[in-house]
Amino acid sequence: MTNRMKEFQTQKTPLFVPFITAGDPSPEATVDLALALQQEGASALELGIPYSDPLADGPVIQRASLRALKNGMSLEKAIQLVSIMREKGLTIPVIIFTYYNLLLQLGEQKFFELAAQHDIDGLLVPDMPFEESKELHEACQQHDLSFISLAAPTTSKERLGEISRTAQGFLYCISSLGVTGTRTSFAKDLNRFLENAKASSQVPVLVGFGLSSREQMQQFEGKCDGFIMGSAIVKKIEELGPELVNEETKEKAIAAFSDFLSKVVPVKKVYS
Amino acid sequence: MKTVYPDSKGRYGQFGGKFVPETIMFALEELERGFLEAINDEDFKKDLEHELTHYSGRPTPLTYAGKLTERLGGAGIYLKREDLNHTGAHKINNAIGQALLAKRMGKKKIIAETGAGQHGVAAATAAARYGLECKVYMGEEDIRRQELNVFRMKLLGAEVIPVTSGTRTLKDATNEAIRQWVSAVEDTFYLIGSAVGPHPYPKIVKEFQSVIGFEAKAQYKEMHGGKLPDKIVACVGGGSNAIGIFAGFVNEDVKLVGVEAGGKGILTGLHAATMANGREGVIHGSLTYLLQSEEGQIQEPYSISAGLDYPGVGPEHAYLKFTKRVDYQCITDEEALEALNILCLEEGILCALESAHAVAQAIKEARTMSPDENMIICLSGRGDKDVHTLFEQQKEEDSHDQ
Numbered sequence: 026m027t028n029r030m031k032e033f034q035t036q037k038t039p040l041f042v043p044f045i046t047a048g049d050p051s052p053e054a055t056v057d058l059a060l061a062l063q064q065e066g067a068s069a070l071e072l073g074i075p076y077s078d079p080l081a082d083g084p085v086i087q088r089a090s091l092r093a094l095k096n097g098m099s100l101e102k103a104i105q106l107v108s109i110m111r112e113k114g115l116t117i118p119v120i121i122f123t124y125y126n127l128l129l130q131l132g133e134q135k136f137f138e139l140a141a142q143h144d145i146d147g148l149l150v151p152d153m154p155f156e157e158s159k160e161l162h163e164a165c166q167q168h169d170l171s172f173i174s175l176a177a178p179t180t181s182k183e184r185l186g187e188i189s190r191t192a193q194g195f196l197y198c199i200s201s202l203g204v205t206g207t208r209t210s211f212a213k214d215l216n217r218f219l220e221n222a223k224a225s226s227q228v229p230v231l232v233g234f235g236l237s238s239r240e241q242m243q244q245f246e247g248k249c250d251g252f253i254m255g256s257a258i259v260k261k262i263e264e265l266g267p268e269l270v271n272e273e274t275k276e277k278a279i280a281a282f283s284d285f286l287s288k289v290v291p292v293k294k295v296y297s
Numbered sequence: 298m299k300t301v302y303p304d305s306k307g308r309y310g311q312f313g314g315k316f317v318p319e320t321i322m323f324a325l326e327e328l329e330r331g332f333l334e335a336i337n338d339e340d341f342k343k344d345l346e347h348e349l350t351h352y353s354g355r356p357t358p359l360t361y362a363g364k365l366t367e368r369l370g371g372a373g374i375y376l377k378r379e380d381l382n383h384t385g386a387h388k389i390n391n392a393i394g395q396a397l398l399a400k401r402m403g404k405k406k407i408i409a410e411t412g413a414g415q416h417g418v419a420a421a422t423a424a425a426r427y428g429l430e431c432k433v434y435m436g437e438e439d440i441r442r443q444e445l446n447v448f449r450m451k452l453l454g455a456e457v458i459p460v461t462s463g464t465r466t467l468k469d470a471t472n473e474a475i476r477q478w479v480s481a482v483e484d485t486f487y488l489i490g491s492a493v494g495p496h497p498y499p500k501i502v503k504e505f506q507s508v509i510g511f512e513a514k515a516q517y518k519e520m521h522g523g524k525l526p527d528k529i530v531a532c533v534g535g536g537s538n539a540i541g542i543f544a545g546f547v548n549e550d551v552k553l554v555g556v557e558a559g560g561k562g563i564l565t566g567l568h569a570a571t572m573a574n575g576r577e578g579v580i581h582g583s584l585t586y587l588l589q590s591e592e593g594q595i596q597e598p599y600s601i602s603a604g605l606d607y608p609g610v611g612p613e614h615a616y617l618k619f620t621k622r623v624d625y626q627c628i629t630d631e632e633a634l635e636a637l638n639i640l641c642l643e644e645g646i647l648c649a650l651e652s653a654h655a656v657a658q659a660i661k662e663a664r665t666m667s668p669d670e671n672m673i674i675c676l677s678g679r680g681d682k683d684v685h686t687l688f689e690q691q692k693e694e695d696s697h698d699q
Binding site for chain 1: 315476480481582592
């Protein structure tokens with residue numbers, strides 16, 4: 026585990042981990058957006074790698090992926106962006122979110138080299154369930170990376186126990202069935218699921234999928250250690266896209282983005 | 298030579314597996330339990346057999362293609378007539394099997410993906426027969442190209458849902474069906490159309506298609522005093538008809554040939570020759586050979602036959618290629634069209650464009666074999682659905698001639 030990730034785990038709760046798609050609307054804008062997220066209180070960043078066939082994602086992130094792919098974004102280029110973010114002052118942990126095929130084609134060894142070179146802290150592979158990920162999980166540990174595991178409301182209690190026992194970084198608890206995207210209701214057994222997760226996990230328990238407002242997050246206060254927000258943020262970026270890539274309007278767009286964040290980030294706390 | 302796969306993790310060697318989001322794992326486990334219970338249940342087996350016999354019209358004949366054999370002057374050619382099934386192709390074997398399984402598992406709704414609409418029609422047919430609600434996901438682009446099949450599915454009471462993500466074709470329809478399945482898993486069964494997808498799907502589809510191989514084997518042996526044929530030839534898109542017919546012969550001393558769509562030729566990049574030109578990768582939850590960019594983005598395949606137009610291939614085929622048990626070859630659009638014409642003229646059978654790829658390869662190979670040898674072609678479907686494509690093709694050729 027990196028020092029950044031260790032520090033993340035000891036931060037005051039609720040933790041807040043936003044997701045953005047690398048390269049949407051442009052690689053440069055991704056750097057600016059990451060810094061704005063840190064400024065507005067993000068505890069860590071999930072950097073999504075665009076993929077042609079994102080099985081776990083809803084329409085908002087699918088569209089972001091297509092835009093980013095058109096901009097030529099790739100796993101390797103996205104990792105390289107993190108060095109630029111670091112130079113500009115990003116100190117929070119960065120977790121690379123990538124579908125397995127992209128990692129497989131890049132090669133694990135190459136991935137670990139790039140991750141070390143560009144100050145990556147974690148890896149999340151949404152289409153790699155517990156059974157398939159044992160080796161990668163161990164390899165991450167050897168390379169000081171946190172392999173982020175996911176659990177769902179449909180995950181059996183025994184399985185949840187196994188997943189959370191070996192969880193690194195944080196445990197990603199999926200709030201509802203289906204794909205990513207904002208929604209108004211969550212899985213009906215969610216509270217019990219979160220209780221079980223909290224009871225068996227050694228790392229912070231974060232809730233994600235479908236969150237779009239501070240009110241929604243308040244429902245879960247005390248039941249988890251923090252939140253992950255993706256589609257709501259990516260949707261905002263989609264709206265601001267044309268302005269973010271225009272030199273003249275860029276600053277205004279980042280300000281609008283920060284303003285939006287200040288209304289959704291659970292507890293405003295500037296990382297220092 | 299006896300092979301035991303997939304293993305408990307759904308692997309065929311390094312291929313297969315379950316590369317899916319955690320949210321689907323529960324559904325796959327439930328499916329596997331339901332499937333294993335069903336195939337060990339005598340009542341289920343009896344129901345399935347009854348439906349295959351009295352509804353779909355099995356067993357399908359094994360036809361000796363005498364004139365074609367004579368024309369080529371080589372190996373004797375037999376046709377396993379899956380084209381004579383209800384709805385016109387082998388797809389119904391799997392649709393009936395999975396729909397009965399869905400019912401046994403207490404599911405009220407099925408969802409399916411479709412490319413050209415053949416599997417969609419088979420799924421809608423089975424849903425009507427067994428009283429299940431049916432939604433078919435189909436790429437917007439395919440809906441435009443396959444208007445008549447869309448209408449057919451609607452006639453059968455299914456709802457056809459346009460998919461607008463990605464390239465709006467089969468691979469995206471499959472992604473969308475999987476995504477929707479996740480959110481409705483309690484009362485919904487995902488009826489996959491080919492021997493692809495995460496474990497246990499490739500195993501399930503093979504089980505329900507293996508009737509082709511075991512029937513063909515028994516029929517051939519009956520005709521030839523207990524002897525086996527020398528070679529089996531089948532077309533491969535996802536690979537369900539091929540894995541079905543191979544199932545009867547894979548543990549015997551019989552040569553197996555799988556035929557992929559070479560499209561306009563491998564060098565043009567316009568093809569669906571996954572095994573000739575793909576690299577190991579993950580698609581729809583399974584590790585297999587895959588047409589993809591260097592970085593791993595999935596590429597859109599091309600073939601004149603919509604049923605072979607898939608960027609991946611079933612993981613068991615990947616394994617059979619890797620272990621060299623099956624010889625995989627490519628046939629171009631042009632060769633397939635020529636073979637389709639030859640079969641029409643020599644045997645009075647209009648086969649599907651997919652099946653014509655197998656016929657074309659068989660024609661090449663029969664010539665080089667001795668008249669003492671025999672081969673079986675899996676004639677996976679009939680060509681009625683392709684008449685429009687053939688008609689357009691003919692018009693184009695005529696205009697070139699003038």
